[in-house]
Every structure is written in structure tokens, then in C-alpha cells.
Amino acid sequence: MKKKLSLYPYLLTLPALVFITIVSLYPTLYSFYLSMTRSKKGIIEFVGLRNYSIILRSADFRQSLWLTIIFTVFYVLLTVIIAYILALMLNRGLKLTGVYMTIIFLPWVLSEITSGVVWRWMFYQDYGIIQNLLAPIFKGKALITTNWGAMAIVIAATTWRSISFGMLLLLAGLQTVPREIYEAASIDGSNGWNSFWKVTWPLVRPTTIVTTVFLTIQAINGVGMVLAITEGGPGRATEILGLHMYREAMQFYNFGYAAALSVVLLLINIVLAAFYLRALERENALAG
Amino acid sequence: MKQKNAINLLINAFLIAFCIVILFPVVYAVLVSLHRPGYGLLSIIPDIWTLENYQRLFIYGKFPRYILNSIINAAGGAIISTALAALAGYAFARLEFKGKRIMNAYVLGMMMLPGLVSIIPIYRIASDLKLINTYTIMILVFGAYGIPLGIWIMKGFFESIPRVLEEAAAIDGATPVQALFQVVMPITLPGLIATFLINFVYSWNNFFTPLVLISKTDMKMATVGLFDFQHVLEGNQDELLAAACVVIMIPAIAIFLITREYFMRGMVEGAVKG
Numbered sequence: 001m002k003k004k005l006s007l008y009p010y011l012l013t014l015p016a017l018v019f020i021t022i023v024s025l026y027p028t029l030y031s032f033y034l035s036m037t038r039s040k041k042g043i044i045e046f047v048g049l050r051n052y053s054i055i056l057r058s059a060d061f062r063q064s065l066w067l068t069i070i071f072t073v074f075y076v077l078l079t080v081i082i083a084y085i086l087a088l089m090l091n092r093g094l095k096l097t098g099v100y101m102t103i104i105f106l107p108w109v110l111s112e113i114t115s116g117v118v119w120r121w122m123f124y125q126d127y128g129i130i131q132n133l134l135a136p137i138f139k140g141k142a143l144i145t146t147n148w149g150a151m152a153i154v155i156a157a158t159t160w161r162s163i164s165f166g167m168l169l170l171l172a173g174l175q176t177v178p179r180e181i182y183e184a185a186s187i188d189g190s191n192g193w194n195s196f197w198k199v200t201w202p203l204v205r206p207t208t209i210v211t212t213v214f215l216t217i218q219a220i221n222g223v224g225m226v227l228a229i230t231e232g233g234p235g236r237a238t239e240i241l242g243l244h245m246y247r248e249a250m251q252f253y254n255f256g257y258a259a260a261l262s263v264v265l266l267l268i269n270i271v272l273a274a275f276y277l278r279a280l281e282r283e284n285a286l287a288g
Numbered sequence: 289m290k291q292k293n294a295i296n297l298l299i300n301a302f303l304i305a306f307c308i309v310i311l312f313p314v315v316y317a318v319l320v321s322l323h324r325p326g327y328g329l330l331s332i333i334p335d336i337w338t339l340e341n342y343q344r345l346f347i348y349g350k351f352p353r354y355i356l357n358s359i360i361n362a363a364g365g366a367i368i369s370t371a372l373a374a375l376a377g378y379a380f381a382r383l384e385f386k387g388k389r390i391m392n393a394y395v396l397g398m399m400m401l402p403g404l405v406s407i408i409p410i411y412r413i414a415s416d417l418k419l420i421n422t423y424t425i426m427i428l429v430f431g432a433y434g435i436p437l438g439i440w441i442m443k444g445f446f447e448s449i450p451r452v453l454e455e456a457a458a459i460d461g462a463t464p465v466q467a468l469f470q471v472v473m474p475i476t477l478p479g480l481i482a483t484f485l486i487n488f489v490y491s492w493n494n495f496f497t498p499l500v501l502i503s504k505t506d507m508k509m510a511t512v513g514l515f516d517f518q519h520v521l522e523g524n525q526d527e528l529l530a531a532a533c534v535v536i537m538i539p540a541i542a543i544f545l546i547t548r549e550y551f552m553r554g555m556v557e558g559a560v561k562g
Contacts, residue, residue: 008464009385016376016435017391020398021369023432027409028401034409061309086306089299096300102548103307106314109544109551111493113511114533117518118313121320127329129316160310165512165555168531172556221402224496235538249408250500266405273400 034259083166116228173207321530365430373438382444399436434487445479
């Protein structure tokens with residue numbers, strides 16, 4: 001019986017695995033080759049590592065990298081802080097928890113472009129609802145037309161969209177902390193803040209790290225929200241790496257250079273994924 | 289106890305306020321779409337309520353065609369990923385075989401591989417194969433994107449079904465294949481539907497992939513059509529633009545509300561379980 005079955009598991013798994021290999025993995029590997037070419041008037045020419053040396057010398061790349069770092073740091077910080085507050089509140093088992101979670105989750109299931117359209121309206125010159133609230137502080141100039149303003153809007157919108165991700169991950173971590181531990185702490189007379197730092201924090205620190213790295217990976221690969229809200233503007237003020245790559249390929253047809261950028265992005269992802277898996281391992285070791 | 293109630297009251301108040309803030313952009317899009325033309329951004333609440341923009345939308349540009357394209361691409365991709373993920377998910381949940389751990393790790397790795405790093409080469413390959421501006425390329429890519437998450441969701445479903453069912457079927461003389469298709473799959477139907485719907489929503493919402501792979505007007509998806517509309521309509525026909533936003537939001541929200549539990553579970557498990 002067992003012997004007759006030996007091919008069966010592979011017949012079930014291989015279609016899926018072969019499919020993702022052809023459509024996802026192969027193109028990713030192909031980008032290594034593509035990154036060593038240059039196409040001129042339709043003729044593909046092998047140029048070795050030239051595209052990478054261009055990247056190293058490119059001021060545009062350095063600026064995009066810098067903008068990606070700013071975007072990532074602020075987005076991740078903001079998301080983790082808000083997600084933490086929400087997760088701690090929802091962990092109390094309130095009656096309406098399900099309703100709150102559904103609503104907080106909602107932006108995630110909307111397309112980046114529909115969200116982008118609405119966020120642009122809210123910051124529209126003279127009519128934007130939030131723009132008008134902020135106008136007295138910023139002397140009437142539309143925030144979205146300023147370099148830092150545009151970046152702040154993009155960060156806020158991205159946080160709004162994916163706060164639920166952080167919240168769910170943190171909540172899952174908090175729920176592994178047994179209730180008795182809180183109760184023991186409150187009998188000891190420690191207040192909420194103290195019991196959080198002394199009792200909860202050491203237990204949820206691994207989850208926090210996992211969440212932080214996960215959000216970082218998301219941010220590095222972000223492109224949709226920025227494209228929908230600012231298209232990288234004003235000028236190049238919000239042109240993060242993903243968008244830089246998109247523009248080089250689809251607007252300037254520098255496919256070799258864009259492919260080299262995707263390889264760089266892939267390497268950044270691999271490093272982050274390694275961190276992520278290590279953090280996961282520690283978290284699981286602690287939970288198990 | 290009294291103190292605890294007071295704290296809970298405060299927390300509820302905070303959460304309700306927070307939810308209103310979160311919901312505001314969605315509600316705002318609906319409100320703008322119900323203004324008469326030219327008045328969309330002048331007030332939050334319409335002075336005259338109208339559905340006119342929705343009527344206009346369905347004869348505006350190629351919007352109905354975009355919606356049709358979105359349905360074809362998203363449904364096609366979701367069918368592929370659900371079918372393949374169901375088979376693989378079953379094997380991962382139930383069977384022991386050589387290489388299982390490596391395959392599992394591979395799926396996880398592919399789940400972490402962001403679409404962004406493969407889109408440029410996919411564009412090049414697709415253009416060499418003359419697949420740019422076709423349903424085929426969109427369905428293939430969406431199918432592949434959906435497989436890893438689909439496997440995690442389906443695996444969870446199969447694990448929740450008692451093994452006794454297959455054992456009973458085996459005693460009745462059913463082959464493993466018969467047991468899978470005639471006994472297990474029908475019970476897993478809710479799981480198959482959930483996997484299909486979740487993948488449908490992710491593809492329906494996808495904006496960046498079709499933006500790169502489709503440039504021909506007739507083949508555009510609704511999200512890319514909306515991006516074009518944004519360039520033309522923002523600032524002069526915002527109400528029409530808002531109506532298009534709402535039409536794209538509705539199926540996503542409806543499906544989310546139906547599959548809420550699986551949506552969230554898939555998100556957490558995909559990220560944490562490994």
C-alpha cells in the first residue's frame with residue numbers, strides 16, 4: 001500500500017511548486033542576467049557589471065535609497081507604536097473587539113489606487129479637508145506640493161492602510177501571554193505601566209521584533225501607495241527605490257539598469273528575510 | 289471592579305474615535321460620489337444628493353470594459369491558485385514524504401519574495417513571448433502570486449478535518465485519490481471558496497502589476513483605469529472619480545466581510561507560522 005502511494009504526494013505538490021517556479025522564481029533569477037545587459041534600439045548587448053557600477057555612482061540611486069530609509073523608519077515606527085496601543089487595548093477582551101478589528105482591517109482590503117485617490121483629495125489645495133485644517137500652520141501652501149509634506153502624507157497613508165497587519169501580529173503575540181501572569185502582577189500591586197514593562201514586555205519582545213522586521217520588508221517593497229498619491233513627486237521627493245526602478249524601466253526603458261535595481265532590492269530583501277527567520281525562530285523557541 | 293469598568297469605558301471611547309478616523313477616507317469617497325457634478329469637494333455632506341455620477345460612470349470611457357477585464361483576470365488567477373494550492377495544501381497537511389520540509393521552506397520563501405523584484409524581468413519575458421496586453425499573462429501572474437498564501441490557508445483547513453473520514457473511506461475501498469476528491473474536498477468547500485475569494489480580492493485590487501504589464505486601453509484593469517481617470521478627472525470631475533473608486537471598493541469590502549476570519553487568519557499565519 002505505502003509503496004504504491006509513493007508518487008502521490010509529488011503529484012499533488014509539484015503542479016503548484018513548478019508553477020510558482022516558472023512564474024515567480026525564474027523571472028527573479030533572470031533579472032541577474034538582464035542586469036548585465038543593455039538594450040539599444042532593440043539590440044541586447046552584454047555589458048557585464050556596468051549597470052551596477054552606474055548604480056554605485058548614481059546620485060539618483062543614493063537619493064532614492066535615502067528616501068526609502070526615511071520612509072521605512074517613520075512608517076515602521078508609527079505603525080508599531082499605534083499597533084501596540086491598539087493591540088494592548090484589544091487584548092482586554094472587550095465586547096466590540098470583533099467590530100473594531102473589522103474596521104481597522106478595512107483599509108487593507110482596499111486597492112492602493114482607490115485609497116490614493118481619496119488621500120490626495122484630503123490634501124487638495126484650498127478644498128482638501130485635512131489641508132484646510134493644517135493651512136494655518138503651514139501658511140496655506142498645499143502640504144502635498146512640498147518635499148517633506150508629500151513624504152509625510154505618503155507615510156501617514158501607508159500607515160493607515162497597513163496598521164491592521166502590525167496590530168494582528170502583536171495581538172497574536174500578546175495572547176500567548178497567560179492571563180494569570182497579569183493577575184499575579186496586579187496582586188503584587190504593580191500598576192498597568194509597570195506590569196507592562198516588567199511582565200509583558202520580556203514575553204512579547206520577540207513578537208515585536210518579528211512585527212518590526214515584517215513591516216520593514218513591506219516598506220522596502222512599497223510602491224503602490226506612493227505611486228497613487230505622489231507618483232514620486234514633487235520632483236523626486238518621494239521616489240523611493242521601488243518607484244525609481246519602475247520609472248527607469250517603464251518611463252526611460254533602461255531595463256538593464258532597472259533589472260540591476262531589482263537585484264539590489266532582492267539582496268536587501270534576502271538580508272531582511274534572514275533577520276526575520278532568525279527572529280521567528282527565537283519567538284517560536286520561546287513559545288514552544 | 290468599578291475602576292476596571294471606567295477604564296474599559298475610556299478604552300471603548302478611544303477605539304470608537306479611532307475607528308471613525310480609519311473609516312473616514314472610505315466614507316468620504318462615498319460622500320463625494322453622491323454630490324452633484326462640480327460640487328464634490330465643496331462640502332463634506334452633499335447639498336443635493338444624487339446617483340447621477342454612477343449613471344454617468346457606466347458610459348464614461350471604457351469603465352465597464354475595465355471592470356470586465358478585472359473580473360476575468362482576478363477570477364482566472366484565483367481559479368489557478370485555488371486549484372493548485374488545494375492539492376499541495378492537502379499533501380502538506382496529511383501526507384509524509386521525502387523533501388516535504390524543503391518544499392515547505394520553498395513555499396515560505398516564495399511567499400516572502402515580493403512581486404516588486406520580479407516584475408521587470410516578467411515584463412521582458414512577457415514581451416519576448418508577445419504576452420504583453422493579454423489576459424494570459426495577468427492570469428498566470430495572479431495565479432502564481434496567490435499560490436503560497438493559498439497553500440497556507442488550505443493546509444489549515446485540511447488539518448481541521450478529522451482523519452477518520454479518509455480512514456473510513458479507505459475501509460470502504462476508496463483509493464486515496466477517491467477519498468480526496470469525493471470525501472475531503474466537498475467538506476473543504478468553504479475553504480476552497482475562501483481561498484478563491486481572498487485571492488480574487490488581492491488581484492482585483494492589484495494596481496502595480498497590471499500597470500506594468502498592460503498598456504492597451506481595451507485590456508486595462510479597473511485599478512489602472514482609475515489611475516488614468518485620476519489624471520484626467522481630479523480637480524474637475526471629482527464626483528465621477530469618486531463613483532469609480534466606490535465601484536472598485538464594493539466587491540473588495542463585500543468579500544472581506546464574508547471571509548473576514550480567513551482573511552485575518554491567513555495574514556497572521558502566513559507571517560508568523562512559517
